[in-house]
Amino acid sequence: MARPRKDAAPDLSKSAEITVxxxxxxxxxxxxxxxxxxxNKSxxxxxxxxxxGAKSFVFExxxxxxxxxxxxxxxRAWELPKxxxxxxxxxxxxxxGLDPRHEVKAQAAANTIRDQRTELEKVTVQTAWTAYLAARKDSWGDRHYDDHTxxxxxxxxVVKRGTKGTGKTQPGPIYPLLSLRLTELTPSRIEAWAIKQGAExxxxxxxxxRCLKAFIAWCAEEDDYKGVVQEGAAKTxxxxxxxxxxxxxxxxLLKEQLPAWFDAVRNLPSKTLAAYLQVLLLIGSRRGELMALKWTDIDQRWKSMTIRDKVEGDRQIPLTPYVWSLIDALPRVNTFVFASTRKKDHSIADPNxxxxxxCxxxxxxxxxxxxLRRSFxxxxxxxxxxxxxxAQIMGHKPSATAEKHYTVRPLDLVRVHHERIESWVLEQAKVSMPAKKDETAKVEAV
Structure with a gap:
């Protein structure tokens, strides 16, 4: 029988030693x-x-x-001996008696998990932080979200104020960590970061x-980041x-300081900021709650204000006479009562x-x-x-069982006390209530 040519295709009807x-x-x-x-060897x-023309090694x-x-x-991927x-x-x-297919599937699954793990270990703090803010945004208030940002x-x-002479804003405390991989958020790395931030x-x-601890706890519960970062890494x-x-x-602000403080505030060049600071003292609200006040939150008929409370959602407080005189004198620039003169459709941003x-x-x-809230x-x-x-005026939660479950205090009753507070503060500050518009008109007519 003649031997096949060296360039001839193999005879598939017979087994033979497989070679390159x-x-x-x-x-x-x-x-x-x-x-x-x-x-014929194996x-x-x-x-x-x-x-x-695709070729692959097979076991049967x-x-x-x-x-x-x-x-x-x-x-092309496997060497023949292997x-x-x-x-x-x-x-x-x-x-x-074992089915090799089960092992192959298990190995394939393990490889997939390993590959996913490898990719997950490449995820940076920046990527996870962005996902964290997006996931939590609907559960946070605007101020809380802006703080995280x-x-x-x-x-x-480059800014002109608030940089302590540097002329440029400083990076946020979290910023130095953003370039790290999640796996690098180790206790020792966070401790070094904390020491630097604590000193500066x-x-x-x-x-x-505190925000970093909450972020790490969130990562520990998310399927996309679970197990990548040590849950208690920031709690050392x-x-x-x-x-x-x-x-x-x-x-x-002490009682004896009220005259000087009111005099200085009322002489500020910005009437909007002057009104804002006085109202902040007289209603004891949080700074952000008052900045968010809109004209639609003012009910002149029933003499009330609706404050967007960060704890309870919103609360109604009395619209006292002097507070209303300050608000009524402000220009209607946009929807906000204390409107910004620089940014359209914004409230004042920095009353500090x-x-x-x-002061x-x-x-x-x-x-x-x-x-000022503490002073109220x-x-x-x-x-x-x-x-x-x-507590009802300031938006504090009731601290006693009777207050929580048995006391129903209508706005008119709160108004009696609130107007008394306002009147006493103005008396100590030696500030007179402005004359009403109709009374002013009568005086001018005479």
Missing amino acids: GSIERLTCPEGKLQAFMRD PGFRVRVTAN GKLNGQTVRITIGDV ARAEANRLRVLLDG ALAKPGGV RPTYGRLAW RKARDAFGKAGHKKDV SAMETA TAAGVPGLTLHG KSLTEWLEIPAGVV
């Missing part, structure tokens, strides 16, 4: 979708060729009378630290100690500068906007106003 050369010469017979070249070892055997066929891999060894390994499993700002924006800006850094003693204990602020100017002029430096509560002690009334 025979694989190269292997072709699919015309009219067939696929064909197999069998190896039972069950095959090379499959398809009609389009019998289990319980049924054919088991497993693809090992592409001939492919033959894999076929022999699968043969051992089959001889032991500001914590991660890159800084470097402990108060703002402490806020960032060193990280906590880096910021020290939060002090209790005691800045407050005006507050600082007024310096009045000789009460260090008084903050939240200090403190000044009511002079009048022995019921604590529940003050």
Whole structure:
């Protein structure tokens, strides 16, 4: 019998030793979708060729009378000796009564998980932080969301004020962590970050630290990030100690300081800011709640104001006479009562500068906007106003069972106490109530 030419295609009707050369010469017979070249050295070892010329190593055997066929891999990806060894390994499993397909599926699943894990470990804090803010936005108030956004700002924006002479805004405390991978948010890395932030800006850094703890806890519960970052990575003693204990602020406006403070505030060049600061003291609200006040929140008929409460959603408080005189004198620029003169359709953004100017002029430096809220509560002690009334005006939750479940205090009853507070504060500040418009008209007519 004549020997086949070296360039001839292998005879697929017989088993023969599979070699690199025979694989190269292997072709699919015309009219067939696929064909197999069998190896005579390793039972069950095959090379499959398809009609389009694709070639792969295959193992084939019998289990319980049924054919088991497993693809090992592409001939271009597997070296021949390794492919033959894999076929022999699968043969051992089959001889032991095990179905190699189960192992192959398990291995494929493990590889998939490993690949996903590898990709997940590449995720940066920036990516996860952005996803975190998007996921939580509907559950947060605008102010809380803006605080989180500001914590991660890159800084470097050229501004004229508030930069302590640098001329550019500073990066947010979270910003240095954004370039890290989630896997790099280790306790030691966070401790080093906390020590630096605690030395430079402990108060703002402490806020960032609390937000970072919540962010890491969220990652630990999300399927997309679960197991990538250590859940308690930010809860170490060193990280906590880096910021020290939060002090209790005691800045407050005393009764004897009221005349100087009111005089300085009323002489501010911006009537909007002057009105804002006075109203903030006289109703004891949070700074953001008052900035968000809109004209539609004012009910002149029933003399009430609706405050968008960050705790309860909203609350109604009395519209006292002096507060209304201040508000009524403001121009209707947009939907906001305390409207910005720089940004269209915005409220005032930063009353701190005006507050600082007024407090310096009045000789009460260090008084903050939240200090005015504290001052409202403190000044009511002079009048022995019921604590529940003050809490209702300020938007504090009731602190006693009777107050929570049994006291129903109508707005008119609150108004009696609130107007009394306003009248007493103005009396101490030596501020006279402005004449009503109709009374002014009568005087001019005379």
